Amino acid sequence: MKTIGVLTSGGDAPGMNAAIRAVVRTGIYYGFRVMGIRRGYNGLIEGDIFEMNLRSVSDIIQRGGTILLTARSPEFMTENGLKKAASMCKIFKIDALVVIGGDGSFRGARDLSKFGINVVGIPGTIDNDIACTDYTIGFDTALNTVQDAINKIRDTATSHERVSILEVMGRHAGYIALYSGIAGGAESIVIPEKGLDKDEIIRRIIDGKNKGKLHNLIILAEGIGGATELAREIEEATGIETRATILGYIQRGGSPTAYDRVMASLMGAKAVEVIREGKRNRIIALKDGKIVDYDIDEALSMQKSIDEYMYNLATILSL
Numbered sequence: 001m002k003t004i005g006v007l008t009s010g011g012d013a014p015g016m017n018a019a020i021r022a023v024v025r026t027g028i029y030y031g032f033r034v035m036g037i038r039r040g041y042n043g044l045i046e047g048d049i050f051e052m053n054l055r056s057v058s059d060i061i062q063r064g065g066t067i068l069l070t071a072r073s074p075e076f077m078t079e080n081g082l083k084k085a086a087s088m089c090k091i092f093k094i095d096a097l098v099v100i101g102g103d104g105s106f107r108g109a110r111d112l113s114k115f116g117i118n119v120v121g122i123p124g125t126i127d128n129d130i131a132c133t134d135y136t137i138g139f140d141t142a143l144n145t146v147q148d149a150i151n152k153i154r155d156t157a158t159s160h161e162r163v164s165i166l167e168v169m170g171r172h173a174g175y176i177a178l179y180s181g182i183a184g185g186a187e188s189i190v191i192p193e194k195g196l197d198k199d200e201i202i203r204r205i206i207d208g209k210n211k212g213k214l215h216n217l218i219i220l221a222e223g224i225g226g227a228t229e230l231a232r233e234i235e236e237a238t239g240i241e242t243r244a245t246i247l248g249y250i251q252r253g254g255s256p257t258a259y260d261r262v263m264a265s266l267m268g269a270k271a272v273e274v275i276r277e278g279k280r281n282r283i284i285a286l287k288d289g290k291i292v293d294y295d296i297d298e299a300l301s302m303q304k305s306i307d308e309y310m311y312n313l314a315t316i317l318s319l
């Protein structure tokens, strides 16, 4: 009987549990033994590995976080750490390793594949910043969390006729900011891909006020950062009370949305299917509405850019 190992690595994301569940259940359905590995690559190095069964993943599809726990593993990035991880795969007879995580975790998986371990990556990060895929598990849930926050901030900002700055996650990318800015009707969206133009923001605030807008919402991506400082500068330049909110880790938690659960289920199942087909070293992706798989080197060499049309549309919609 062939064995699949599964781990979650890097930053957690809502929907990771649904992906683990899909890997375990489809794996067992197709006759694999499935081993869970705790705490990402750290658990692999330490041999924190246990056999999973159909009931190991009961009652988790609706839960945020990851039942396998996750970690960042500096040791795994050393030659010695990699060797230990590869030898654990051999000791536990893991034929293929499913890694649910972000770009960093996939780079780690590629390094491990050089030791003869078959690796399959499933994109799990709220940031949607993995180049080969249109979607990463957790993005939709994070957007809904941000939208909920925007609704609340908007209420109080309107009552006080304030400017609000909401700093959202996304690491070096602006996907959460762009999508939540459009969904929340932000007046300005500031993302690393486009940079920060303070004069333009101030012009739009004054323009909005003159047009009778009662509040002004700026969505700022953490890749730019400095929400508190920006609030102070805007208040000084416009004379309008300005408040900054840094949303933080609330964006990483919560019960996954239906979309995240479905995506995680499809991607988890696809990971098992590619292993079953005998493919090696793949990354699962959503491309043009279909679940596909790419060679890991090809996937990691791809580039992703912000949708210019969406970015421009956000400006038009906030007039």
Ligand code: ADP
Residues within 6 Å of the ligand: 009, 010, 011, 041, 071, 072, 073, 074, 075, 076, 077, 101, 102, 103, 104, 105, 106, 107, 108, 109, 111, 125
């Ligand atoms: P994410 O997978 O969410 O992008 P990280 O970037 O923190 O999260 O990566 C998770 C783990 O993957 C790291 O702790 C490390 O063990 C491994 N990793 C990250 N980047 C690399 C890299 N460039 N090469 C090899 N391994 C990496």
